[in-house]
Amino acid sequence: MKRVLAALLVLTAAALGQGVLKVGVVVSATGPAASLGIPERNTLLILEELLNRTRGVAGRKVQFTILDDASDTTQAVRNTRRLVEEGVVAVIGTTTTPASLAMIDVVAEAKVPMISLAASKDIIHPVDAKRFWVFKTPQTEELMARAIVADMVARGVKEVAYIGFNDAYGEGWARFFEAEAKAKGLQVVQSERYNRTDTSVTGQILRILAKRPDAVLIGASGTPAVLPQRTLKERGYQGLIYQTHGVANPDFLRVGGRDVEGTFLPAGPILVAEQLPSTFPSKRVALDYIQRYEARYGIGSYSTFGAHAWDAWLILRPALERALKKADPEKDLAAFRSALRDEIEVTKGLVATHGVFSFSREDHLGLRFEDAAVMVQVVSGGWKLIRTFR
Amino acid sequence: MDATLLFFLLLDALQNGVVYGLLAMALVLVFAVTRVILVPIGELMMFAPLSYVWLLEGQLPGTLYLTLALLGVWAFLERRLPRLGVRILGLGVGLFLLSFLAKGFALLAYLASLALVLALGVSTYRLFFEPMREGTVLSYLIMAVGLHVAFQGLGLVFFGPEQYRPDPLLKGEVVVGLSRQALLVYGFALLVVVGLYSFFRTLYGKALLACAQNRVGARLLGIRPEEGGRVAVGLASGVAGVAGLLLAPLTNAAYFMGFMLGLKGFVAAILGGACQLPHGLLWSLLGLLV
Numbered sequence: 001m002k003r004v005l006a007a008l009l010v011l012t013a014a015a016l017g018q019g020v021l022k023v024g025v026v027v028s029a030t031g032p033a034a035s036l037g038i039p040e041r042n043t044l045l046i047l048e049e050l051l052n053r054t055r056g057v058a059g060r061k062v063q064f065t066i067l068d069d070a071s072d073t074t075q076a077v078r079n080t081r082r083l084v085e086e087g088v089v090a091v092i093g094t095t096t097t098p099a100s101l102a103m104i105d106v107v108a109e110a111k112v113p114m115i116s117l118a119a120s121k122d123i124i125h126p127v128d129a130k131r132f133w134v135f136k137t138p139q140t141e142e143l144m145a146r147a148i149v150a151d152m153v154a155r156g157v158k159e160v161a162y163i164g165f166n167d168a169y170g171e172g173w174a175r176f177f178e179a180e181a182k183a184k185g186l187q188v189v190q191s192e193r194y195n196r197t198d199t200s201v202t203g204q205i206l207r208i209l210a211k212r213p214d215a216v217l218i219g220a221s222g223t224p225a226v227l228p229q230r231t232l233k234e235r236g237y238q239g240l241i242y243q244t245h246g247v248a249n250p251d252f253l254r255v256g257g258r259d260v261e262g263t264f265l266p267a268g269p270i271l272v273a274e275q276l277p278s279t280f281p282s283k284r285v286a287l288d289y290i291q292r293y294e295a296r297y298g299i300g301s302y303s304t305f306g307a308h309a310w311d312a313w314l315i316l317r318p319a320l321e322r323a324l325k326k327a328d329p330e331k332d333l334a335a336f337r338s339a340l341r342d343e344i345e346v347t348k349g350l351v352a353t354h355g356v357f358s359f360s361r362e363d364h365l366g367l368r369f370e371d372a373a374v375m376v377q378v379v380s381g382g383w384k385l386i387r388t389f390r
Numbered sequence: 391m392d393a394t395l396l397f398f399l400l401l402d403a404l405q406n407g408v409v410y411g412l413l414a415m416a417l418v419l420v421f422a423v424t425r426v427i428l429v430p431i432g433e434l435m436m437f438a439p440l441s442y443v444w445l446l447e448g449q450l451p452g453t454l455y456l457t458l459a460l461l462g463v464w465a466f467l468e469r470r471l472p473r474l475g476v477r478i479l480g481l482g483v484g485l486f487l488l489s490f491l492a493k494g495f496a497l498l499a500y501l502a503s504l505a506l507v508l509a510l511g512v513s514t515y516r517l518f519f520e521p522m523r524e525g526t527v528l529s530y531l532i533m534a535v536g537l538h539v540a541f542q543g544l545g546l547v548f549f550g551p552e553q554y555r556p557d558p559l560l561k562g563e564v565v566v567g568l569s570r571q572a573l574l575v576y577g578f579a580l581l582v583v584v585g586l587y588s589f590f591r592t593l594y595g596k597a598l599l600a601c602a603q604n605r606v607g608a609r610l611l612g613i614r615p616e617e618g619g620r621v622a623v624g625l626a627s628g629v630a631g632v633a634g635l636l637l638a639p640l641t642n643a644a645y646f647m648g649f650m651l652g653l654k655g656f657v658a659a660i661l662g663g664a665c666q667l668p669h670g671l672l673w674s675l676l677g678l679l680v
Contacts, residue, residue, distance in 0.1 A: 034551050197650060199641040202402040206395050223553035226642065234569075235398070251552040255642060 019330045020061045021320065024083030026093035026103070027117070027309075031071025035222060035249060037095040039293075039306030040117055041066055044092070046296055047313050057317060058324050073099045077106055084110040089320070089329055089340055092312045093117055095305075097168055100136075108133050111334060113341040115312040117305075119246075120172055124364035135344055135364045137311040137354065139268060139372050143365075144245050145176040147266035147373040147389065148217060149184050154387075155240065157214040159187045163204055163228050164219025166193040173219035173244060189213050196224045205231040214239050221246025223255045230259040240264060248304050253381055263378045264386070268304045268354040272376055275385040281371055285314075286353040304354070311352040318350070319343035405572050405640070408579045412633045413655025415582060416626035421659070422602040423615075423622035425527050426519055429534040431630050432652025433541035434507050436645060438631035439638030440545070442503040443554045448493030452548030457506055458482050460513035467517075485509055496557075504631045511627025512620050520616055538649065545645030553647075558639035575636045582629055598622060 025044055028037035044064050051062045065083060069076035076099035083091055084106065090113045094100050097120040104123070107114040108130035116123050121140040124131055152160060160181060164170030170193060178188050189211040192204035205228060208216060216239065218228050225247045232241060243252075243265040253260065269276055273286040289310050293302040322343040329336040347366070350357040355372030375387045413431060420428045437453050444451035461482040465475040485505055492499040518533055519525075525533075560570035589595040600608040601618035608615055634643065641647075 032551055197646060199647065199651075200402055200406060202398060206398055210395070222551075223642065223644070226553070226555075255553050255555045257555070 020063050021057060022063050022088045024088035024091045025064050025066040026069050026076055026079045028071040028095035029068040033071040033095045036305040039303045040309040042297060043306040043309040046292055057320050069094055069099055071096060073102045077102050080106045084112055087333055089337060090316060104130050104134055112337050113344055117308045127362055127364055133341060137308045139367060141172045142176045143369055143373055144266040145180045146369055147375060148242055149180045151375045152215055153184055159189045159213045160215045161190040161208040161211060161213040162217050163192040166195050169221055170219045177217060201228050201231050205235060209235055215242060217242040219244055223251050226256045233259050260378050265376055266373050267376045269374050270307045270353045271304050272383050272385040281351050281356050282353055285351050289353045307353040311354055314352045315347055315350060315357055401568055408575055409633060409637055410654045410658045412579050412629055413652055414658035416629045417656055417659045420622050420626045423598055424619040426530045427534055429538040430541045432648030433545060434511055434627050435630040435634035436643050436648035438503050438507045438634040439556055439643040440549045440554060441506055442499050442635060443556050445489055445492040445499040445502050450489055453506060454489050457510045460517055464513050464516050507631035508624055508627050512624045515620060515623040549645050553642040553644040555642045556638050571639050578632060578636055
């Protein structure tokens, strides 16, 4: 049925004398990263509907081909190859860092621009011959670590301990946080790891407590981030507790309950969009996104992760319009893809939900720290903005 | 390492050890009577608290529909014994009603989720293990692993990837590091050991032991080994369900967490000799402390 509909769509568009712009999407709609991938997919579904109800991009219909990678690297690569062969003009995705890294080879070989929705800085840095084709929208750990350390310094923290996942997420945070902390004169007195599936972290927490740090950072995401924090509280820890932006979803608050009250975390500004000062650049765009998302999926259903996909489209759309003036995807797809990449790279001052994007030849993240990170505290079971860095 | 540190680590080990020990006893019980190594017991253990969270919020969990479907098939298989079939269907209806009423009532939700896991365990045994009556230990094991994979996948579909944490029955701590909820877990473990010990002194328990030792001999004396198997699996699912419900407030519950617990319980069961009940518990404690 879907295929028939898609075919009909193509036929009508062809009858109008204009081609369809095919955009490929890979997200993790199932598997461990599903809580991030599902809002991303939902966002793109809203977009597709919105675009085709209006006039599309420069009079052309836009068709998103959304494929699920099941949080699996091999599947993500296979999906990307399929999309490239189907003749998409660009690829958006995917949700997780390892899979995004693996997709770089495919898009670079086929010379297709890609906008990743995963966190790690390694996806876009350094911009070499392959990463030439790759951009991304979410904030890096490095950027968020800067926000945490700045907040710790402002609160007079001297000694700090770290406990994080025993995987790419936790290790990435350990690397960037410890480097940033040292640079700002903080002392990292203990660094511990645990598994996502652990049911007890008592040993690690006791070693941290023995060092009596002023603050503890937990480098974990989602509900498994609650366990170290609860253990800290149970053992009577009185210092400050920081989490990463990987916990910025309602499930964390639900499972954490009273134990996570008072936690500090860095987040994309959209998490607390209503509380932002009206001068904050991304406030209006963020509220617009939230309103559209909630209109379709219910009040309180939006998350910061879906907004990354929205941002990817906000970047892609003007670039598509400009590229359409330079090349025609019907006649020369390769030239169009290349023109599109060039146009993404010259994007300047584009206000999106998570900040302001200004790409350059060396910077394919394009976010400025001041616009893209805020500090948030968990107060009576909700998120409260405590400071911006502007 | 100072004394407080040692104390906390010992308490932590004790809590984990008791849970592994409970699972070990359940596994030994089932294995002794039926020769089935009940690998999916970890999933049953997680289904109990997850269903509880769902029921308390007034949502009907996927496990309920799964159980009702299995009970339905069971009733169909027993169509030559209409009385048993009707009883099974009655059980299904009762379970559904109980689940329906459980919204907001912690006690009802506890009972409903426990009954759900019990019915799920027994009907799984009836539908998947009883038809392979003369199977070898290996073929039973293959079936059990298959069921484990299926239940884990279904768990993800039913409850999503995130963890859940039901409220503890008893709040607060006795001393620092030892919560009242943990005391409940210990108390339950003790109860299970004593309960099983005295159960095997009764006629019914002895019939179960007879099935374990010699199925043909037991049958000659008028004991139905199938029924013995159902009782054993029922007891095991009950133990796992209660353990899961008591443990979840301490460690959270998620669909993927059952397997590790079940595996460690299995190790404890092997250490205990896979045949004698209290030994499984003792060995798991000893192993954890070492």
